Amino acid sequence: MIDYTLTLDNVVKYFGRRLVFDGLNLTFESGNVYGIAGPNGSGKSTLVKIISNIISPTRGKIVHTSSQKIIEGEKLHDYIGFVSPYLFLYDEFTAEENLIHFSNIRGIKFNKQRADYLLAQVNLFDRRNDLVRGYSSGMKQRLKFIFALLHEPQLIILDEPVSNLDNSGKEIVYGIISEEGKKNLVLVASNEDSDLQLCNEVLNLENYKQNKKI
Amino acid sequence: MKAYSLFKKDWESELRTRYAINALAMFILVTISVIMFSIGSEKITEYLTGGLLWVVIFFSAMSGLSRAFVSEEERGTTMTLHLIASPSTIFSGKLIFNLLLVFLMNFAITFLFFVLFESFIIKNIFLFAVAFLFGNIGIAISSTIIAAIISKASSKGTLYPVLSFPILLPLILTLLELTKFAMDGNSINDSLVEILVLVCYDVIMLTASYLLFDFIWKE
Structure with a gap:
């Protein structure tokens, strides 16, 4: 740690x-x-x-x-990794394109393995190639967690x-908080x-x- | 490299949303058409076409170049940029994007002027190219920093030309002078003072922009 x-x-x-x-x-x-x-x-x-x-x-x-x-x-x-309801990602890109752009702008190599792991963790893996414009508010909130965690912030x-999240989404977020809070x-x-x-x-x-x- | 990645993101986003390109293309077409209609069959002087060229360029820059920051503010993604890049990276990325837009826009306008106005004759193409190069760089730098300032304001549309006019005036006046010299066929040596003014303008604006951007960017 x-x-x-x-x-x-x-x-x-x-x-x-x-x-x-x-x-x-x-x-x-x-x-x-x-x-x-x-x-x-x-x-x-x-x-x-x-x-x-x-x-x-x-x-x-x-x-x-x-x-x-x-x-x-x-x-x-x-x-820093940041999640909030007033944070917006780029609607005209897919989830994966958003993550690739964010990694490149940060100056780090896009870690596809970690991105796929996080996408799967928040149940967005199957929708990773869809434009964010078509996401529900709950799905956008889940994607923000990947945005916040992809670069392994401290x-x-x-x-x-948990705003806009359903019960399963809340459980996922609580799991992430507990896991990240350890390190x-x-x-x-x-x-x-x-x-x-x-x-x-x-x-x-x-x-x-x-x-x-x- | 980070700035280039930000530029790449903006360019791909622009190709999908056509946020600035459509506005610029329409503005150029409409303005040049209005000029053509108002001139009719009259024959206008060389110097007047040179002046009209920079008038069209100035107002086209006003209509399209503020988008670099305004689009981020309108979409609510300004904070996302705060969280992924330093202010200098953001300014550099947006500047590269505006440089590309300015060059594309001004090439199109100049080409249309060459094709549509018989009296638009440049005798010293090299001098015009030098003025065009440094002029475009100056317009891109000034427009980028002004766009960053006005993106935080509520009346963006009005504020942009109002703020741009005094900042771009020395640049436009020098460019008008150099275009006149190029039309007269003056040599580079004869126009050295004006070229140096252009270069100084670009260097001062670039330095001031990088120094000020941090304060403008952070609320």
Whole structure:
């Protein structure tokens, strides 16, 4: 298991004058599944986007380290696997074409064996040559897990991982979370009790809100 | 190599969706037809055809080149790009894509001008080719960075020409001058200052774009 650590140092986020969260001082380590909970609008998605370096915090610092080495922002995408309902893949390509393009853009060789294994794991192997345009929302959600896992990331961020999934899809996702949580760092942002039950520790964002205005 | 892979993805996507090519082709056809109709049987001067060439190129660039980033924003795939590549890779990939589009578009426009306008006569083809090369590179770089800026805005259609005009104006003015020189049959040495202005414009825009893109790209 590679030692991956994520440290949030006094992270604060405002949208305009509205405080989203304040004073987040946390450390997450690999080999664990952490939950991020909170009601709608509490900033779960904002926090995971900040951690993924997609948006900037208003104040504070986020440090990612792999084997005690700090990962620079430019290279962070190589270490992160991300799944969320607001992530979209390319509709005009087939599932396999999407995965080939993603591997090439990442600068890694397309691992067909791993792609086929993951496609089979999420029950999409037979539909791998169909255009994503023709997929149902649940199938698109399953494909996002392959997008997130194909490059073997060390930090896996799952924002509402079971949205649009049927019961069998949920079981598959819970299996993936348990498996990945043994060797990697997994963050699950969700309100579903069944999702949060898989977590070793749950962080409630409601505890990081003060009625402050800037 | 990563940038080339991103370009390849964009090109294959373009061939399937025809997001930019159709818009560009229609715009070129419509604009040139309108010019032909408005001229009628009048004989126009050489210099005027040179000016019209760059007017058509400027507005065609406005209609098609913003798609590089706007299409990603509209399809919601901007975040996907964030998660697979660094900002410099994304900018390079999109720039290669726009370079190809600009060259294809401008070759088509120039060819149509040669065929349709009798007075479009270039005496120094080599000088025109040099201006065409550096001009196209400048248009592609400027359009790419402006497209990245406006893709985050709500009124994309209006903002693109408004932002492009001041940025592309020095380039278009220099290109107009060089086209005039090429029509007069001036030598490269006589036009060296204008060519150097073009090269400087390209280098400045490229450097500024790479420096700024990181800030534009990250919300």
